[in-house]
Amino acid sequence: MNNIPFLEYINKYISLSVEDETILLSKIVQRNYLKDQYISQQGDICKSVNFIISGGTKTFYMDKDGQEHIVMFSIEDWWTSDLGSFITQTPADFNVQCIENTQLIQFTYDNLEELYKEIPKLECLFRKIVERAFVASQKRIVRNFSLPVKERYIEFKNKYPQIEQRVPQYMIASYLGVTKEFLSKIKSQIIQNQ
Template identity: 40%
Template sequence: MSQILRQQIEKITKLTDEEFEYILSHFVSKKYKKHQFIIQEGEDVTNDFFILNGCLKSYFTDKNGKEHILQFGMQDWWITDYQAYYSQTKATINMDCIEDSEVLCLSYHNREKLCAEIHKIEHFFRKKTNKRNVALQQRILSLLSNNAKEKYDQLLQLYPQLSQKVPKHLIASYLGVTRETLSRLNSPSN
């Protein structure tokens, strides 16, 4: 399974076997069950998570108890509470498993250590952060300017595998629409 991590890194920068083994030694493998929390609001966030298999979601629950999904995570994706991870503060969001999942955990300390020691890894994380920033901006612009159908179509175009893994009510929450609206978008007449 660690080959998934190597493949992702090598899309950006090639590694020797020795480099990869050293990098991998800084990760901890963990398995989580469906519905199990990985991060809970108010806890310390010490890890960034690389998903080997499974599906996760990060979300915020507002003062009325409504869940707002910020991000999904599937195989070959990174996910954490980035605000808390980078500033080493308490979580402001929750993250749990939509299905049984296996992740590689990279502590903030180990990430900083690897970046200081291996220029290739610093380059890799810079490129990944840039891509995440672009995706976040696109998501915000879509939420601000697109109607429900446009948001849903864009999601399916970008991440077609999500509709097979994620229940419709979670997709509705991610898009900021009701389940009923999403059901209408899924009806054969649309």
């Protein structure tokens, strides 16, 4: 697997020496998952934080009626995990499942803790990643409470066009909190108004 996209991503935020890169690469696990495979499952302790080299995932909660509630999609150069479970090492609230064949770079909890000691600036990088994830999550909550579904869909489509093209409509509907039929109706209205 090619580590260059990962190192390019890291070097956008912090500069690593050749020695730092060697240490970093020695602590990662590279994995390939098939479409529909789970990276982590609700109720299990999330064992890794994952950087996507290629492919995509969905993070979702399965309610007691078997209904899927998608909270996030992740694609190339994004991170995916049940972060709450990973950080606290307690049972996960969410499933992380591949929506395409996916190549990942994974960090286990222990490896990440060791890396923080060996390359202290990585702790700063991961703090920034977690902060950005937290802010994005809060903004999404506010949008879900304050915007009509049509506006939420338009925002999703404009902000994540590459995801909208790769993800089935029923998953986007789940992400928006509506049925696929309702989303289809909204899309028809948008086309008619153009």
